[in-house]
Amino acid sequence: MKTLQRMNATKPAAAHSSTHALGVLAVLALALCLTMVTPVIASAADAPLQVSVSIPPQKYFVERIGGDLVRTTVMVPPGADPHTYEPKPSQLRGLSGSRIYFSIGAPFEDAWLARIVAAAGPSLSVVPMHKGVTLLPAAAPLHSDEAEHAEGKEHHEDHHAHADGHGHDHGTTDPHVWLSPMLVRHMSLAIRDALAKADPAHAATYRANYDRFAADIDAMDKKFADLFAALPQDRRRFLVFHPSWNYFAHNYGLTELSIEVEGREPSPRQLRAIIDLARRERITTIFVQPQFSRRAAQTIATEIGARLVDADPLAEDWAANLERTAKALAQATGR
Structure with missing residues (x-):
């Protein structure tokens, strides 16, 4: 009889121990899930901002301002003629991850910019770097x-x-505005502001990088002016x-x-x-x-x-x- 009483007395304790063990397991499982999810969230937050440009010099401008915070895709590859180049279907498909497209008035944009926007979807923001630039007449032969x-x-x-x-x-x-140092200094403001808007957490970095780039351009401009002055x-x-x-x-x-x-x-x-x-x-x-x-x-x-x-x-x-x-x-x- 006493043995039976002792057995009955231990049942609530065993049930409580089992419930506690299950609770511990649930907490551990939740912690494990959070551990697995957190790096994914952090990785997405730390991923470079995807942007696209028309020609290779623009990649230089974007990366001087964006640094490691951006990843730049160039539509017209080195050696290709921007007057006649036609993007490959794989290039158009690759635009789906881009947040910004920096246009610059390159000739191929006349035929392809609308199709680029359509291929990328509504999340793509087109920023015309050359907006407000006074264009020179095309040179006569x-x-x-x-x-x-x-x-x-x-x-x-x-x-x-x-x-x-x-x-x-x-x-x-004449569309070749990127070959004027001082026009590039002006047009790069559009890059700075667009990157800061798309990635406000790093706006101060973009501003500081632009200031350094602008100072380098000022020094280059003075050097060239002195070179040709005489x-x-x-x-x-x-x-x-x-x-x-x-x-x-x-x-x-x-x-x-x-x-x-x-x-x-x-x-x-x-x-x-x-x-x-x-x-x-x-x-x-x-x-x-x-x-x-x-x-x-x-x-x-x-x-x-x-x-x-x-x-x-x-x-x-x-x-x-x-x-x-x-x-x-x-x-x-x-x-």
């Missing part, structure tokens, strides 16, 4: 004015027939195949002379006129870029004994590229 004058009326008539037949439009604007007025003209450097030239009192406009090479008669003018100008250097054919430039260089020098307006390392090009221009114009 060298054979449209000065070479025409050299050739006389016969060439004048031939040129207009050639232009009409190929749709030359010398009234369009050039005589009759030595401030340089010859390019494709007219990309007009904004840079405008900043530092230079004049860009172009062989072609909008991808059109000169006719044989125009080519002869350009050669004559290049001789009179004592041109010793012709600047070319990897996105375009060198054929016409090489023909002129061979005739006048000039050399070809690469000046890539789409190089990703924007600052180093401008330094190299400025030195090459100073050497070419200081002949």
Whole structure:
């Protein structure tokens, strides 16, 4: 009887012990779940801000301001021609993770920006970096004015027939705004503000990074101004195949002379006129870029004994590229 009583007495204690054990297990399970979920939440919060841009120099601008806090996708890869480039379907699909698209007025945006927005979805914010920038007129080809004058009326008539037949439009604007240091300083404010809006927790970092970038641009601008200041007025003209450097030239009192406009090479008669003018100008250097054919430039260089020098307006390392090009221009114009 006593044994039975003792057995009955132990039942509540055993039940209480079992309930306690279950409670402990539940707490441990919850703690384990939280341990597993917390790194996922932290990882998502610490992930870089996904942004997209049109051309490689913009990647440089974004990363100078965003640093490790951003990850940048470039739509037009190095070596491709932004006038004709068509994004791959995989690139359009990859835009789905981007929060911001920085446009800059590159020619391919005219045809593709609307499709890029549609592919990315409503979460994508498009920020036009070049908004408010006063665009320069597109450079007329060298054979449209000065070479025409050299050739006389016969060439004048031939040129207009050639232009009409190929749709030359010398009234369009020049899109190469990223080759002016001071315009980049201004346009990068849009990058700073857009990143701060999308990621307010790091707004102070974006502001500080912009200030450092702006200071570097100011120093670069002064260096270039000093480099070209001593050039005589009759030595401030340089010859390019494709007219990309007009904004840079405008900043530092230079004049860009172009062989072609909008991808059109000169006719044989125009080519002869350009050669004559290049001789009179004592041109010793012709600047070319990897996105375009060198054929016409090489023909002129061979005739006048000039050399070809690469000046890539789409190089990703924007600052180093401008330094190299400025030195090459100073050497070419200081002949």
